[in-house]
Amino acid sequence: MSYFEEQNCVCLRVNSHNKNSMEKLLNFIQAHTRRMTVDKLNHTTTVMLVGIPNVGKSAIATNLHQIGRIKAVEKGKLKHAVVSSVPGETKDINSFKIASHPNIYVLDTPGILAPKYLDVEKSSKLALTGVIKDSLLNGYEIAQCFLAILNSGDKYKSWMNLMTFVDKSSARHKESLLNRSDVSKRRKQFPTDHTQDFIVRDVRRALYDSISSFKGNLGSEKDMIRLIETQFLALHEAFRIPLESGEDGCSRVALKLLNLYRIGRLGHYTLDSVPRVPHGPID
Numbered sequence: 001m002s003y004f005e006e007q008n009c010v011c012l013r014v015n016s017h018n019k020n021s022m023e024k025l026l027n028f029i030q031a032h033t034r035r036m037t038v039d040k041l042n043h044t045t046t047v048m049l050v051g052i053p054n055v056g057k058s059a060i061a062t063n064l065h066q067i068g069r070i071k072a073v074e075k076g077k078l079k080h081a082v083v084s085s086v087p088g089e090t091k092d093i094n095s096f097k098i099a100s101h102p103n104i105y106v107l108d109t110p111g112i113l114a115p116k117y118l119d120v121e122k123s124s125k126l127a128l129t130g131v132i133k134d135s136l137l138n139g140y141e142i143a144q145c146f147l148a149i150l151n152s153g154d155k156y157k158s159w160m161n162l163m164t165f166v167d168k169s170s171a172r173h174k175e176s177l178l179n180r181s182d183v184s185k186r187r188k189q190f191p192t193d194h195t196q197d198f199i200v201r202d203v204r205r206a207l208y209d210s211i212s213s214f215k216g217n218l219g220s221e222k223d224m225i226r227l228i229e230t231q232f233l234a235l236h237e238a239f240r241i242p243l244e245s246g247e248d249g250c251s252r253v254a255l256k257l258l259n260l261y262r263i264g265r266l267g268h269y270t271l272d273s274v275p276r277v278p279h280g281p282i283d
Contacts, residue, residue, distance in 0.1 A: 016056035022063040026071075029064075030099055044103040046095075053111025054130045058089070061096050061108035068098035121145075134258070143254035146261050147228045151211055151218055155267045159208040194239055194256040200265045203257070206234035207266075 004011050012028055015021040033045045049057040094108045113131070124145035126132045134142060150156060193199070210231045216223030235253045236243050243249065260266050 014060070016059035016063060019063070019067070022060070022067055025060070026064055026067055026098060029104060033099075033102055033104055042102075044105065046105045046107060047098075048107045048109060050109055051111065052113055052126075052131050055111070057111070058108050061094070061106050064098040064106055065096035068104075071099075128258075128261075130262075139254040139258065140250055143232075143257050144228055146258065147207075147231055148224060149269060150207065150266070151214075151224065151227055153269075155269065156204075156208050156211050158267070159204040160212075194260065195263065195265065199238065199240075200260060202238040203235065203260060204266065206238040207231060210234055 001011055001013065010032075012025060014025045029047060036045070049061060051057055090108060090110045092110070096106050096108065098104050098106050111131075113126075120137075120141060123132065123137055124141050127134055127137050127142045128145045128149075194203075210227065214223075214227050214230075216226060218224055218227070232250060232253055233243070235257060236249060239253055239256050241249045241252050245252070257266075261269075
């Protein structure tokens, strides 16, 4: 935002999934349109949504269309843009009417990016924010990016109570799973489902312990790499993945860690300003 404000662009912060935010954006667009078309009758304005993939352009188009039609008391079938958490879902330009008197249409467009990103650091940050698909990169590198952000901030401090907290209900849950006669069902629910509360707690505890006990300088790239390698060893245990599984085990740890980050189980992060991401060896 600060960059565009410095360029004297008109800026407005919006949340594509918040109705009040979308109404604010629609009023903003209508007000600017009326100022530009004050002397023009039957004028039609087109607004184009342009940006990198997977930042909510289609959600904005759909919500503006629905709110605008309701406010104008217009009848007819509502249109819906395809919304997905996977980048690259929008492949065509689609038009949505969002207001009348004057008529305003919004164009939902596919995301745009530079054709190539040779910089691993930039690519990892783009993947972490969901702009490009994880399959284009090494999952370990994306996980390194997340851990560098976590290690450089204070979010982990909210997990301090986990160091002394004994989760009795979690222990009972483990015991009940182990006592089940259906072994296949037990395997499905206990070792592999990393979203279970007691596993998430173990992950948070491992990350908190590794950061709080680290004696190095987090401003040093070498020290950051050393900490991240230590964290991956601890996360193997937290996720119940044997250390002997080698590189495949690191990939599985990275995949599970990124999943917990993306579903919000490790907190919510603003990636406006992120530290330089170190890239160390997998083993």
